[in-house]
Amino acid sequence: MKTSDRPKTGFTKIEHGATDIVLAAAFNHSGTRVALCSADHKIRIFDLDTKSDWSLIDQWRGHDAEVQWVGPTLGQIFGTIGGDNKFKLWREDPSQAPKGGRRFKCIFSQSPSNHVSYVSIDIKTVKTDVWIALMTRDGLLSLLEPSEMESMSTWKEIDAIYPFGQHSRGTEPRSRLSFHQSERPCYDAVIAGLDPKALSIAVSAVNIIKIFRALRSEDANYQFDEMLEMKTNAPLINDVAWAPGCIRPFDLISAACDDGTIRIFEVTTPHDSKVPSTTSKSELLAGKDRMKPPASSTKNAPSGIGAGLAGVNRAAARQSGDHVRIRHEWKEVANLSHNEGAPVWRVRWTHDGSNSIVGDCIMLTLSGNALASTGDSGNVHLWKQNVRGEFIEFSETGPS
Numbered sequence: 001m002k003t004s005d006r007p008k009t010g011f012t013k014i015e016h017g018a019t020d021i022v023l024a025a026a027f028n029h030s031g032t033r034v035a036l037c038s039a040d041h042k043i044r045i046f047d048l049d050t051k052s053d054w055s056l057i058d059q060w061r062g063h064d065a066e067v068q069w070v071g072p073t074l075g076q077i078f079g080t081i082g083g084d085n086k087f088k089l090w091r092e093d094p095s096q097a098p099k100g101g102r103r104f105k106c107i108f109s110q111s112p113s114n115h116v117s118y119v120s121i122d123i124k125t126v127k128t129d130v131w132i133a134l135m136t137r138d139g140l141l142s143l144l145e146p147s148e149m150e151s152m153s154t155w156k157e158i159d160a161i162y163p164f165g166q167h168s169r170g171t172e173p174r175s176r177l178s179f180h181q182s183e184r185p186c187y188d189a190v191i192a193g194l195d196p197k198a199l200s201i202a203v204s205a206v207n208i209i210k211i212f213r214a215l216r217s218e219d220a221n222y223q224f225d226e227m228l229e230m231k232t233n234a235p236l237i238n239d240v241a242w243a244p245g246c247i248r249p250f251d252l253i254s255a256a257c258d259d260g261t262i263r264i265f266e267v268t269t270p271h272d273s274k275v276p277s278t279t280s281k282s283e284l285l286a287g288k289d290r291m292k293p294p295a296s297s298t299k300n301a302p303s304g305i306g307a308g309l310a311g312v313n314r315a316a317a318r319q320s321g322d323h324v325r326i327r328h329e330w331k332e333v334a335n336l337s338h339n340e341g342a343p344v345w346r347v348r349w350t351h352d353g354s355n356s357i358v359g360d361c362i363m364l365t366l367s368g369n370a371l372a373s374t375g376d377s378g379n380v381h382l383w384k385q386n387v388r389g390e391f392i393e394f395s396e397t398g399p400s
Helices: 187-192 281-285
Strands: 022-027 033-038 042-048 054-061 066-069 077-081 087-092 104-110 118-126 129-136 141-146 155-161 176-179 199-205 208-216 222-231 237-242 251-257 261-268 329-337 344-358 361-375 380-385 391-397
Touching: 022 066, 033 066, 066 118, 077 118, 087 129, 118 176, 129 176, 129 199, 141 222, 155 222, 199 222, 199 237, 199 251, 208 237, 208 251, 222 329, 251 344, 251 361, 261 344, 261 361, 329 391
Parallel strands: 176 237, 237 344
Antiparallel strands: 022 033, 033 042, 042 054, 066 077, 077 087, 087 104, 118 129, 129 141, 141 155, 176 199, 199 208, 208 222, 237 251, 251 261, 261 329, 344 361, 361 380, 380 391
């Protein structure tokens, strides 16, 4: 079926042409381009044309596991991981003809230092800054940033940690990760003392989710510190997703679980700080009138993230900043039945974008307003909060 044969509303079927099952798909930030990775080790890129039809732009032998796009401010760039134990970054070359297998070039490739395959990837872009987080099967979390922004052909690893300790061979912890994609943390965390420029990431393994915050240290590298450990009642977590948004006074994190449920958790940062009534949320997120936790003469105990790093003990050299003393609390706010006991494999928060004035600049504000989930049934479920704050299913679509 050609995409031109479909009605102009509703869902679209794309004849992708893969000789084996499609294992990963990701839309770019404007929704006009989709990248597919399939079990035949091919990457395929489809574009949405002016007639609302999806057409193949190029295909080539690449990866088969995960794909994520870099933000639109840096061009048409995306990253992939696969069974060849490599992470690769691809950039479009518009001078190459479509469907020739050369329109997207690999500009960077990296193998994990522990020689274990990558199983999860996420990319965060803020204006012209970009960070890539990778996680291996045995639980090694790596954070990368480009050494040279223009070409993005060289990257440096600025942190590498085992958040849950190193998993032994033969175990299946289902390690997953998710950046908080908004430009700033939620404003209540900033009131509590978190730097507005802090990076935030959630990682999961087995039935535990951990929250990390990171700031640039004096040597200009980011230093991750564990803020919160959430021991859930889920038998096994298959995926984790952090809802975008910085205006709400709390964070939302969702988990796709092996028992057919979706669990949603609310993370708060209780504090006694007060913001002057003349300070707006925009000024607060820009770093004005931020309250810092009281100074302490004692160093924080090393967090668990440094303890498991293979052969390296950086705890003695790591002195945590004020943001480590920010108290984090969590609670489960929803337990949604997705597929009558069949595993839920993926969850993703959808978002809308609007420009907000923050300080002296314009900032794109992302607000997680709906949650999409999929599992063994192949159906996609959409969930949203009602006026009472309860998550309800408002849409479901299947492959037929």
